[in-house]
Amino acid sequence: MNGLRLGRAVVPTFAALGFVFLLVPIAYTVLFSFNDAAKSNLAWRGFTLDAWRNPCGAPRVCSALVGSLQVGLVSTLVATVLGTLLAVALVRGRFRGRGAVNLLVFLPMATPEVVLGAALVSQFLSLRLPLGFGTVVLAHVMFCLSFVVVAVKARVATLDPALEHAAADLYASGWQAFWRVTFPLLLPGIGAAALLAFSLSFDDFIVTSFTSGPFTTFPEFVYVSATRGIPPQANVISSAMFAVALLVVVVVQLVHRARRRG
Amino acid sequence: MSVVAALSRPPGAAAPPGPGGPRRPGLRRLLAPGLLYLVLLFVLPVGMLLATSLYAPVPGGELGEFAPALRWQNYTEALAQFWPQLLRSFGFAAVATVATLLVGYPMAYVIAVRARGRPGVQGLLVVLVVAPFFTSFVLRTVAWKQILADEGAVVAALRWLHLLAPDGRVSATPVAVVIGLTYSFLPFMVLPLFAALERLDPRLLEAGSDLYATPLTTFRTVTLPLSAPGVVAGTLLTFIPAVGDYVNAALLGNNRSTVMIGQVIDARFFRVLDYPTAAVLSVVLMVSILALVTSYVRRAGTEELV
Numbered sequence: 015m016n017g018l019r020l021g022r023a024v025v026p027t028f029a030a031l032g033f034v035f036l037l038v039p040i041a042y043t044v045l046f047s048f049n050d051a052a053k054s055n056l057a058w059r060g061f062t063l064d065a066w067r068n069p070c071g072a073p074r075v076c077s078a079l080v081g082s083l084q085v086g087l088v089s090t091l092v093a094t095v096l097g098t099l100l101a102v103a104l105v106r107g108r109f110r111g112r113g114a115v116n117l118l119v120f121l122p123m124a125t126p127e128v129v130l131g132a133a134l135v136s137q138f139l140s141l142r143l144p145l146g147f148g149t150v151v152l153a154h155v156m157f158c159l160s161f162v163v164v165a166v167k168a169r170v171a172t173l174d175p176a177l178e179h180a181a182a183d184l185y186a187s188g189w190q191a192f193w194r195v196t197f198p199l200l201l202p203g204i205g206a207a208a209l210l211a212f213s214l215s216f217d218d219f220i221v222t223s224f225t226s227g228p229f230t231t232f233p234e235f236v237y238v239s240a241t242r243g244i245p246p247q248a249n250v251i252s253s254a255m256f257a258v259a260l261l262v263v264v265v266v267q268l269v270h271r272a273r274r275r276g
Numbered sequence: 277m278s279v280v281a282a283l284s285r286p287p288g289a290a291a292p293p294g295p296g297g298p299r300r301p302g303l304r305r306l307l308a309p310g311l312l313y314l315v316l317l318f319v320l321p322v323g324m325l326l327a328t329s330l331y332a333p334v335p336g337g338e339l340g341e342f343a344p345a346l347r348w349q350n351y352t353e354a355l356a357q358f359w360p361q362l363l364r365s366f367g368f369a370a371v372a373t374v375a376t377l378l379v380g381y382p383m384a385y386v387i388a389v390r391a392r393g394r395p396g397v398q399g400l401l402v403v404l405v406v407a408p409f410f411t412s413f414v415l416r417t418v419a420w421k422q423i424l425a426d427e428g429a430v431v432a433a434l435r436w437l438h439l440l441a442p443d444g445r446v447s448a449t450p451v452a453v454v455i456g457l458t459y460s461f462l463p464f465m466v467l468p469l470f471a472a473l474e475r476l477d478p479r480l481l482e483a484g485s486d487l488y489a490t491p492l493t494t495f496r497t498v499t500l501p502l503s504a505p506g507v508v509a510g511t512l513l514t515f516i517p518a519v520g521d522y523v524n525a526a527l528l529g530n531n532r533s534t535v536m537i538g539q540v541i542d543a544r545f546f547r548v549l550d551y552p553t554a555a556v557l558s559v560v561l562m563v564s565i566l567a568l569v570t571s572y573v574r575r576a577g578t579e580e581l582v
Contacts, residue, residue: 028383029383033404039408097310100310104307121318125565126519128522129559135545136551153317155317219413220520220522224545233413259409
């Protein structure tokens with residue numbers, strides 16, 4: 015195991031510094047959710063639970079949060095369904111133009127968000143679609159779709175087609191085999207893809223700011239308030255989301271482990 | 277054809293011989309909705325962007341009034357005016373990408389190789405890497421603004437260490453923007469690197485040392501080449517969004533020495549209502565990224581894009 019000795023202490027030290035770099039702004043965000051500052055949350059003024067007791071105390075912060083949650087849920091649902099179908103077809107299918115479809119799925123990921131935003135808003139304006147919740151969802155589904163396809167494709171590729179053969183041999187119809195065999199096996203991949211889509215949608219700023227018009231999401235609220243000072247309630251909401259997400263990850267891990275044992 | 281029949285062909289198997297045209301109506305039906313969506317909301321909008329980039333102002337029209345035309349001068353004019361911002365965006369993104377690689381490789385290596393066989397530790401470290409995804413991206417960028425503030429502890433420490441002039445600052449400089457970009461996209465570098473290093477067979481590393489290679493030689497000749505797909509995926513996932521990003525430049529920069537192309541596109545679109553110039557810059561950005569990515573992927577010799 016000599017090869018692994020490569021800088022026994024040097025590499026972990028650098029890695030630890032990297033983790034610190036990654037986590038310091040999160041710690042900062044959580045810490046400042048307890049700051050005793052009414053509006054502009056810039057300097058530390060003392061510990062208080064005020065913002066946690068009254069998370070909707072700052073104007074418009076909760077309506078922005080609700081907007082983000084609605085957009086995230088609808089976009090995730092649509093993108094996950096469309097993306098899963100695309101992924102299954104792309105992995106199992108041998109049809110003409112498959113390369114072209116793969117390229118088409120890849121292109122939105124290789125396009126900077128500012129270009130996606132500009133392209134979508136050009137389209138929406140020329141179609142005279144009023145910008146708002148609907149256009150934000152249309153835009154989010156588009157950029158989430160590619161990520162869902164990539165995530166689910168990886169899972170489909172690990173499935174043994176023999177399982178579906180076996181189902182067919184046991185007289186399962188096409189749909190039965192899909193719902194009873196393929197779908198449950200794909201579920202962890204689909205779940206991971208949906209989580210990814212939700213986090214991409216919930217946290218998106220650039221595409222959203224192009225397509226939202228008067229509609230406001232949470233990232234937009236934070237961006238707009240950045241110049242005037244962000245209320246500690248924004249830190250509370252972000253910290254609470256963080257806690258919920260961590261909880262979900264832990265529960266998923268525990269269930270996963272319990273299932274493997276049981 | 278039933279879904280299960282459509283699903284059941286092993287990957288890699290050739291399509292059955294037959295007259296031309298797609299052979300799998302079942303799969304085509306699965307494909308259709310997503311494909312239609314991408315055509316309507318990606319292909320058509322990008323086409324619209326191309327068209328807009330050639331629009332001409334309506335004579336005597338109001339601000340923001342343009343008509344379809346083939347005004348190719350839009351390109352030369354926009355590039356003549358905004359080439360510094362365009363070049364700067366690629367420069368900042370390149371430096372940030374190299375920085376994420378330098379910071380991210382040891383992290384991915386520790387997670388994949390050192391924590392191998394300890395699923396608890398490994399899981400925890402992966403969660404720490406994806407933790408930023410769970411909190412607001414814009415809010416974290418604002419946090420950096422505060423952390424790097426002139427009167428903050430970080431800047432005070434840098435001054436004390438003489439790494440910064442006594443009156444030196446980090447905030448509102450290109451350095452702050454590059455730090456922000458590095459931070460924002462670090463997880464996108466670590467995750468593909470981790471995936472690549474995890475597939476690495478530890479016996480190869482043992483073989484390296486059995487053959488009297490120094491750890492550094494083993495790393496250079498075994499580990500690094502085998503992690504190449506991760507490096508390629510990571511650099512793409514970092515570089516592409518970093519070029520177009522304007523949140524870091526807007527929040528951490530100062531709007532003179534740090535303006536990135538995304539800020540220009542945003543301002544042309546919404547403040548100046550100069551849609552053709554915004555479209556030209558978007559098209560140039562997209563085409564140059566695609567050209568760079570294609571030649572990079574060719575050179576790296578991997579077909580695995582993401």
